[in-house]
Amino acid sequence: MSPANPGAWSGPAEVFAYRRLAEPYHSLTLVAPEVCSRAAPGQFIALRMPDDRSLLLRRPFSIHRVDRRPGWAGTVEVVFDIRGRGTEVLSRLRQHAALDVLGPLGRPFRYPKEPTNCLLVGGGIGAAPLLFLAEELRGHGHRVDYILGGRTQDHLLRPIEAKRASLTVTFTTDDGSSGYRGVVTDVLAERVRATNAKVVYTCGPVAMLRAVARVCAQMKLSCEVAWEEVMACGFGACLVCAVPVRLDRGGDDDWAWARCCTEGPVFSASRVHWERVEESGAPTTTGVGG
Amino acid sequence: MTADRRNLKLAVDLGGVKFPNPILTASGTFHYGREFAPYLDLSKLGGVIVKSLSAKPWPGHPPPRGAETPSGMLNAIGLQNPGVAAFCDHELPWLVEQGVPVIASIVGHSPEEYMKVADRLRGAPGIVAMEVNISCPNLEDPTKMFSSDPDATGKVIRGVTRVASQPVFTKLSPDVTNIVDIARAAVRAGTHGLAVMNTALGMAIDTETFSPKLSTLTGGLSGPAIKPIAIRCVYQVSRAFPDVPIIGQGGIWTGEDVAEFLLAGASAVAVGTANFIEPTASMRILDEFIEYLNRKRIRDVSQLRRMMKDG
Numbered sequence: 029m030s031p032a033n034p035g036a037w038s039g040p041a042e043v044f045a046y047r048r049l050a051e052p053y054h055s056l057t058l059v060a061p062e063v064c065s066r067a068a069p070g071q072f073i074a075l076r077m078p079d080d081r082s083l084l085l086r087r088p089f090s091i092h093r094v095d096r097r098p099g100w101a102g103t104v105e106v107v108f109d110i111r112g113r114g115t116e117v118l119s120r121l122r123q124h125a126a127l128d129v130l131g132p133l134g135r136p137f138r139y140p141k142e143p144t145n146c147l148l149v150g151g152g153i154g155a156a157p158l159l160f161l162a163e164e165l166r167g168h169g170h171r172v173d174y175i176l177g178g179r180t181q182d183h184l185l186r187p188i189e190a191k192r193a194s195l196t197v198t199f200t201t202d203d204g205s206s207g208y209r210g211v212v213t214d215v216l217a218e219r220v221r222a223t224n225a226k227v228v229y230t231c232g233p234v235a236m237l238r239a240v241a242r243v244c245a246q247m248k249l250s251c252e253v254a255w256e257e258v259m260a261c262g263f264g265a266c267l268v269c270a271v272p273v274r275l276d277r278g279g280d281d282d283w284a285w286a287r288c289c290t291e292g293p294v295f296s297a298s299r300v301h302w303e304r305v306e307e308s309g310a311p312t313t314t315g316v317g318g
Numbered sequence: 319m320t321a322d323r324r325n326l327k328l329a330v331d332l333g334g335v336k337f338p339n340p341i342l343t344a345s346g347t348f349h350y351g352r353e354f355a356p357y358l359d360l361s362k363l364g365g366v367i368v369k370s371l372s373a374k375p376w377p378g379h380p381p382p383r384g385a386e387t388p389s390g391m392l393n394a395i396g397l398q399n400p401g402v403a404a405f406c407d408h409e410l411p412w413l414v415e416q417g418v419p420v421i422a423s424i425v426g427h428s429p430e431e432y433m434k435v436a437d438r439l440r441g442a443p444g445i446v447a448m449e450v451n452i453s454c455p456n457l458e459d460p461t462k463m464f465s466s467d468p469d470a471t472g473k474v475i476r477g478v479t480r481v482a483s484q485p486v487f488t489k490l491s492p493d494v495t496n497i498v499d500i501a502r503a504a505v506r507a508g509t510h511g512l513a514v515m516n517t518a519l520g521m522a523i524d525t526e527t528f529s530p531k532l533s534t535l536t537g538g539l540s541g542p543a544i545k546p547i548a549i550r551c552v553y554q555v556s557r558a559f560p561d562v563p564i565i566g567q568g569g570i571w572t573g574e575d576v577a578e579f580l581l582a583g584a585s586a587v588a589v590g591t592a593n594f595i596e597p598t599a600s601m602r603i604l605d606e607f608i609e610y611l612n613r614k615r616i617r618d619v620s621q622l623r624r625m626m627k628d629g
Contacts, residue, residue: 036356036357038357038597038598076595076596081389081542081571082388082389083386084386084389084390084391084541084542084591084595085386085391085594085595086594086595114386130597257381257382258381258382258383258384258385259384260384260391260393260594261593261594261595261597263353263597264349264353265347265348265349265353265354265593265594265597266346266347266384266393266395266594267349267369267378267383267395267398268381268382268383268384268393268395269381269383269384270378270379270380270381270383270398271381272380284377285377285378285398290353304380306380306381306533
């Protein structure tokens with residue numbers, strides 16, 4: 029167990045609860061008071077695979093929610109779908125199992141300084157950090173509205189909690205099984221106008237982030253995107269999680285690969301060099317191993 | 319630190335390059351050290367081999383740059399680095415201040431580029447040695463890496479040893495027909511020591527999406543999966559060149575792994591991929607290694623090099 033810098037803590041955590049959510053999603057709640065006391069929305073934790081050196085790397089998960097109970101009862105919750113053997117192992121953990129945790133890691137979402145109308149846009153499992161964000165934004169006196177999208181009704185992550193956490197919620201599904209039939213960007217401009225939103229926070233597949241960022245740029249809205257990229261270490265050492273960003277001077281040729289884990293995972297949409305972003309790679313919240 | 323160090327001689331001397339203990343951190347797995355400072359006291363390490371430095375900044379490859387494989391991982395970072403000048407200005411002073419010996423890993427696309435980096439590092443305070451990363455495509459023949467060809471290896475090492483003010487270690491690749499031939503070329507070109515080994519070239523394909531898991535198709539395999547290959551390489555090279563000091567590396571995870579590399583003929587080791595999973599891995603491994611030495615009643619780590627029973 030090692031006390032670490034402002035930010036990361038590393039050590040064993042006990043599984044407080046495993047829950048099966050709607051069809052594709054699983055939830056793990058860990059007793060990790062050191063993590064939850066300093067966690068902010070948009071940050072992530074990296075979980076080590078239990079007792080198995082064949083699954084070498086930690087899996088990063090955005091922090092879904094924290095429960096800051098006093099004393100040593102603080103918990104951190106992550107949600108995931110099964111992407112490979114690692115997430116399969118995690119889905120079989122039950123209460124009292126021990127997991128090694130590193131976190132919280134990464135740069136969180138930034139809040140507006142003045143009370144502001146904020147619109148949250150989440151897609152699939154990518155919506156994981158947005159409930160935590162909604163609670164914190166409301167705690168800081170901001171108005172929160174929410175667009176939650178998914179392939180089908182079952183892919184809407186925690187729709188009831190989304191309703192509780194925000195003033196209005198708009199659901200979109202690809203197949204029309206719930207809410208608007210289509211994708212989040214089909215309703216984005218209308219929801220921005222209806223809610224008078226000034227800031228948009230989004231998390232989900234890269235194609236969705238790009239589409240949301242485009243609408244925000246057209247409407248001259250501030251937009252923050254929580255990025256998902258393949259990671260190995262999670263704390264800036266390996267340079268695996270590369271995101272193309274514009275450098276301060278700004279020209280199209282003036283860019284570099286930034287580390288998603290330390291310079292992100294939350295980036296200002298205007299900083300991302302979208303022309304250099306590939307959409308081919310499968311988005312993942314679970315590192316290089318699934 | 320829990321392990322008992324009394325009456326133990328942990329310091330090692332690699333042909334004049336001295337480290338307080340034989341546990342270094344491998345290039346490309348420790349960046350320039352800053353990311354690890356919250357987790358461990360860098361001065362407790364034997365040394366830090368920094369991420370490879372080129373004459374000019376290198377941007378690196380597009381993602382995906384990594385993929386997990388059984389007991390290992392593939393990477394294709396593309397030697398992303400800000401260039402040797404930025405390193406000297408912004409990273410080196412901090413790292414030297416931590417009180418840890420620094421080994422500069424250098425890389426280039428031509429012998430001249432390697433020499434430029436070595437020249438920029440001449441007399442740089444705190445740099446005790448150079449590790450030459452020859453696992454890089456040769457611009458004159460981009461289908462080949464310097465590391466796979468004795469002549470290309472010789473050219474690079476001759477050039478670097480001519481300009482470098484520090485002792486030079488040549489980092490060998492396992493992807494060769496006979497690693498001893500490449501080692502010989504490096505030794506003849508004046509290398510002081512060898513670093514054995516770099517990652518092994520590998521590949522993985524996603525059977526659901528039919529896509530290669532790395533943007534560059536192939537990449538370097540590291541982690542416990544490659545340790546037996548590294549032990550074999552260290553063994554072959556150390557038996558061929560018993561007087562050339564070797565830094566062993568490849569999949570080190572435990573204190574016993576360190577002992578295995580020293581038994582094979584290394585004088586020091588570098589911990590690599592384990593740093594990614596466990597930022598304090600190098601310290602745990604040092605503790606475990608000390609416990610091992612105590613258990614086996616070995617007082618001087620340098621004895622291990624001569625203790626393997628090979629008939």
